[in-house]
Amino acid sequence: MLRKNLLCESWKCAGWICRAEGRSMIIVGEKINTSRKSIAAAVAQRDADFIGRVAREQAAAGAHFIDVNAGTFLDRETECLCWLVQTVQNAVDLPLCLDSPNPAAISEAMKVHRGEPMINSISLETERLEALLPVVSAQPCHVVALCMAQTSMPSTVQERVQVASQLIGELTAKGVPLERIYVDPLIQPVSVDIQMGNAALGAIQLIMQEFPGVNTICGLSNISFGLPERRLINRNFLVLCMARGLSAAILDPTDKQLMAALLATDMLLGHDEYCEKYIDAYQEGRITDHR
Amino acid sequence: MTEFKALTESVIKGDIKAAVAETQKVLDAGQNIQSIIDDGLISAMDDVGERFSKGQIFVPQMLRSAKTMQECMKLIQPHFKEGEVTAKGKVVIGTVKGDLHDIGKNLVSMMLEGAGFTIIDLGVDVAPAAFVQKVKETGADIIGMSALLSTTMPAMRQTIDALKEAGIRDKVKVMIGGAPVTDNFAKEIKADAYAPDAGSAVIQTKKLLGLS
Numbered sequence: 001m002l003r004k005n006l007l008c009e010s011w012k013c014a015g016w017i018c019r020a021e022g023r024s025m026i027i028v029g030e031k032i033n034t035s036r037k038s039i040a041a042a043v044a045q046r047d048a049d050f051i052g053r054v055a056r057e058q059a060a061a062g063a064h065f066i067d068v069n070a071g072t073f074l075d076r077e078t079e080c081l082c083w084l085v086q087t088v089q090n091a092v093d094l095p096l097c098l099d100s101p102n103p104a105a106i107s108e109a110m111k112v113h114r115g116e117p118m119i120n121s122i123s124l125e126t127e128r129l130e131a132l133l134p135v136v137s138a139q140p141c142h143v144v145a146l147c148m149a150q151t152s153m154p155s156t157v158q159e160r161v162q163v164a165s166q167l168i169g170e171l172t173a174k175g176v177p178l179e180r181i182y183v184d185p186l187i188q189p190v191s192v193d194i195q196m197g198n199a200a201l202g203a204i205q206l207i208m209q210e211f212p213g214v215n216t217i218c219g220l221s222n223i224s225f226g227l228p229e230r231r232l233i234n235r236n237f238l239v240l241c242m243a244r245g246l247s248a249a250i251l252d253p254t255d256k257q258l259m260a261a262l263l264a265t266d267m268l269l270g271h272d273e274y275c276e277k278y279i280d281a282y283q284e285g286r287i288t289d290h291r
Numbered sequence: 292m293t294e295f296k297a298l299t300e301s302v303i304k305g306d307i308k309a310a311v312a313e314t315q316k317v318l319d320a321g322q323n324i325q326s327i328i329d330d331g332l333i334s335a336m337d338d339v340g341e342r343f344s345k346g347q348i349f350v351p352q353m354l355r356s357a358k359t360m361q362e363c364m365k366l367i368q369p370h371f372k373e374g375e376v377t378a379k380g381k382v383v384i385g386t387v388k389g390d391l392h393d394i395g396k397n398l399v400s401m402m403l404e405g406a407g408f409t410i411i412d413l414g415v416d417v418a419p420a421a422f423v424q425k426v427k428e429t430g431a432d433i434i435g436m437s438a439l440l441s442t443t444m445p446a447m448r449q450t451i452d453a454l455k456e457a458g459i460r461d462k463v464k465v466m467i468g469g470a471p472v473t474d475n476f477a478k479e480i481k482a483d484a485y486a487p488d489a490g491s492a493v494i495q496t497k498k499l500l501g502l503s
Contacts, residue, residue, distance in 0.1 A: 071471060074441055077441065149391075151391065
């Protein structure tokens, strides 16, 4: 007990806030997205075997949610998303992350989803907010709150925290508990503005400090737009985000180098008692450090 | 154009200090303004755009070159004389209605400006009527529309419909782009061109205006 208290105090002294001690990162597997050619083809042909395989492979690699996105099908998105929900849930016993900027597609997909889905995402954009607030408060679900303001993209830490605070206010007022809210600080490329890494990192830290219990989540790939060797950048960005308190991430769990970085970081941040998960992953051949 | 070799090279490198010094040098030497712009700056940016499209250079390098060119232009502008410098064409650009993403659109604007086009940037969340109004007002040659969300892509079709209704569809070319946008979608909505990145946008714009 003493050791734990000391740890917590020292975190506070340093002005850092971390996830609740011992709670693992929540991993959302990103691979079932029709912007990937193989997935688009499988959805077009209703190839349930292929989709099932991609779902199982992510589940085996440690995903807690499986993201499904059929955005490229445009006016057939809703129908495709619903098919994906049923197909993936036939293959794995996991909740899904329903990924669409289209409120109609999300609410239809929720109807065929078993268990408590993650809704990705709500934002302050009027149409999206008004359409999704009643939907996410009507049944238990996890909600990604994207830091997109009503009429513009935030650029500074303060603007991001401001939008996050408004979104958290809207959601909790409708009865969504903090623990089910996942704030996405909105990642923008460092290639365009070199401060965009710091803007996201600062926002993660402040949001975790200001709203104890809330989650922060992000996708990793936007940060590296316009640069070479993007996986390298994404991986290092994940580590930095976790050091500032990130509690969930949308990523490819079958990327062994990325997962190795995640597990090592979780351990270094004190979330992996006796280094158990790290060692298990090593012994099961799930992590690697190829030279 | 050997007299602009040093200028061109410094713009490609994105070395603002050297490029500005070289610009001053060619101005002092009495070089023709149009020639400094065309054979010095624009030819450098053509090269930058081409290298970018081929994946030889990356976004920060392209931005740096564009910024370098802007600084050089600031030096040149006071020397403009009536009728001496001609723009290649006018492009009205914006992110479509309902969409707030502007990074791709800004990269395209910058590269088109670098290629010598006049850019009228309407920003984000631009309604079809606003595009139509601006084309009428400015007599633009091209409309460039960007969308990052699959949900806002239909606004591109709506803008084309609005151009038809206003009776000016045949007076202006339409170019579209953005992550979820495809060549097929461009064909489907009868846009005149699809540009997957900022370098391609320059090439497509030149093609549309018969400049290449």
